[in-house]
Amino acid sequence: MNTDYTPRRVVIAGGGTAGWMAACALARTMGKTIELTLVESDAIGTVGVGESTIPPLVKYNQLIGIDENTFMRETQATFKLGIEFENWKVDGEKYFHSFGATGRDHWSAGFQHFWLHGLTKGHTESFDDYCLELKAAYAGKFAHLPENRINYAYQLDATRYAAYLRREAEAHGAMRKEGKIARVELDGENGNIAALHLEDGSRIEGDLFVDCTGFRALLIEGALHVGYDDWSHQLPCDRAIAVQTESVRPPIPYTRAIAHDSGWQWRIPLQHRQGNGIVYCSRYLSDDEAEARLLSSVEGETCSKPNRIRFVTGARRKQWHHNCVAVGLSSGFMEPLESTSIHLIQRAVLRIIRMMPFGEIAQADIDEFNDQQLTDMEQIRDFLILHYKATERRDSPFWRQCADMEIPESLAHKIELFRETGRVFRRDEELFAENSWVQVMMGQGIMPKTYHPVATKMSEEELTRFLAMIRENVARTVAGLPEHHAYVARYCGADQAEAA
Numbered sequence: 001m002n003t004d005y006t007p008r009r010v011v012i013a014g015g016g017t018a019g020w021m022a023a024c025a026l027a028r029t030m031g032k033t034i035e036l037t038l039v040e041s042d043a044i045g046t047v048g049v050g051e052s053t054i055p056p057l058v059k060y061n062q063l064i065g066i067d068e069n070t071f072m073r074e075t076q077a078t079f080k081l082g083i084e085f086e087n088w089k090v091d092g093e094k095y096f097h098s099f100g101a102t103g104r105d106h107w108s109a110g111f112q113h114f115w116l117h118g119l120t121k122g123h124t125e126s127f128d129d130y131c132l133e134l135k136a137a138y139a140g141k142f143a144h145l146p147e148n149r150i151n152y153a154y155q156l157d158a159t160r161y162a163a164y165l166r167r168e169a170e171a172h173g174a175m176r177k178e179g180k181i182a183r184v185e186l187d188g189e190n191g192n193i194a195a196l197h198l199e200d201g202s203r204i205e206g207d208l209f210v211d212c213t214g215f216r217a218l219l220i221e222g223a224l225h226v227g228y229d230d231w232s233h234q235l236p237c238d239r240a241i242a243v244q245t246e247s248v249r250p251p252i253p254y255t256r257a258i259a260h261d262s263g264w265q266w267r268i269p270l271q272h273r274q275g276n277g278i279v280y281c282s283r284y285l286s287d288d289e290a291e292a293r294l295l296s297s298v299e300g301e302t303c304s305k306p307n308r309i310r311f312v313t314g315a316r317r318k319q320w321h322h323n324c325v326a327v328g329l330s331s332g333f334m335e336p337l338e339s340t341s342i343h344l345i346q347r348a349v350l351r352i353i354r355m356m357p358f359g360e361i362a363q364a365d366i367d368e369f370n371d372q373q374l375t376d377m378e379q380i381r382d383f384l385i386l387h388y389k390a391t392e393r394r395d396s397p398f399w400r401q402c403a404d405m406e407i408p409e410s411l412a413h414k415i416e417l418f419r420e421t422g423r424v425f426r427r428d429e430e431l432f433a434e435n436s437w438v439q440v441m442m443g444q445g446i447m448p449k450t451y452h453p454v455a456t457k458m459s460e461e462e463l464t465r466f467l468a469m470i471r472e473n474v475a476r477t478v479a480g481l482p483e484h485h486a487y488v489a490r491y492c493g494a495d496q497a498e499a500a
Helices: 016-033 056-063 068-075 111-120 132-139 158-171 287-297 341-354 363-389 397-404 409-421 434-443 453-457 460-479 484-491 494-499
Strands: 008-013 034-040 078-080 082-086 094-098 153-155 175-178 181-186 193-198 203-205 208-211 228-230 239-246 255-260 263-269 273-280 307-310 314-316 324-326
Touching: 008 016, 008 203, 016 034, 016 056, 016 158, 016 341, 056 068, 056 153, 056 341, 068 158, 068 484, 078 484, 082 132, 094 132, 094 434, 111 453, 111 460, 132 460, 158 175, 239 287, 273 287, 314 363, 324 341, 341 363, 363 397, 363 409, 363 434, 409 434
Parallel strands: 008 034, 008 208, 034 175, 082 255, 208 324
Antiparallel strands: 078 153, 082 094, 181 193, 193 203, 228 314, 239 273, 239 307, 255 263, 263 273
16 A cells, blocks of 8 residues: 555635635645645625525534634624525415424434324414424524534625635635636546646646536536536526615524515525525516515615526536536535525535545545435435425416426425325435424425324323423523524624624
């Protein structure tokens, strides 16, 4: 075995959230084992709309040594306990997809089975009453709890996050090269990327290239032509417009996703402003109509120009090919309905670190990486399709198309299993756990016909005590939590900054 190791030259093409998340993690974990260069141009803007995240980012920041207080202050972040979905089942109704768990599971069956059994015994309390994160979100409260008893993520300024990560990455040895990529040079013998040629004449060589060039995908597609699987026949929205507004009230600890006749809108409250956007299908709503609808519905004065974005939901057929790995928008696109964009970046980055080659790049690593990334994206795809397919809305051509469309067999099976038995099974380290599927399926109107027989083991008196104890614990804990905005101000120093 050859144990001689020359520091591997890793070149990241593109900055933004994806590029600097990759650079910061690689610089802080790989240390002197790599030479890390990030190439970006100040003249090229970033999409910069991904402001709502999910709980795995908390662990990611911890893994790479990011201090949460500083991170939240630098990114003007607030805490997030879940997403409220309005008008998705029918116009005028809403439900909440929370982080964490609802109730208390038995090893053989999820809590929904006990709650469903309770319905047959005359219990009328909502499934929502058994979820700490949900009740805290609607009460506008938050605090870190002992033993991590509250699950949360962040609502953050993605541009500030990238800037913060850049400072951290450069402090740990990452080198930034300013410039536009003019050409990608391939090795004529093996097809690998040999170097990036910049407009100023610079030539940046590397052993491993990370494509963070966004929708342009200059390396993975422009140079290596891996192909793209289009999923827009099942996720028909293909446009988004984002705009920022001044805050008009204290930030709430959750994101809102509000369905309309041709898609949906988001509202994401930060410390210093609110992020707003509209996602829509251009077949049913024009860009000008969508922008007018968005601007007429926002709260507060706008503090940015509307940013129009075109996209095709789908995935690259290979996200690692030769010596190039696609990360972020260059690897594919999942609309931000469940705030998964930053999560897919971190999953890819952590896999790159785990699979960093000692010598030559092994095809087995490439194949495994591609399989894992595609599995992640297909599972997220199914969860997103669920929101559109399982609806009672028939009030517009868009919703009728969604109701009539064919869906992947993997999703059809999950829906049928839950409808018939109340069961949900998690596969291959699937991102969304049982409680997520239960909340969204029931929120979208899919109610199980039956439940697990283990729920009947309790007597009616035992069941009543069991359910009441959970509700009371949730209510007592929420009552003891501070207001979210006040806790944020104390926790990350916002109140001291304002006083200064």
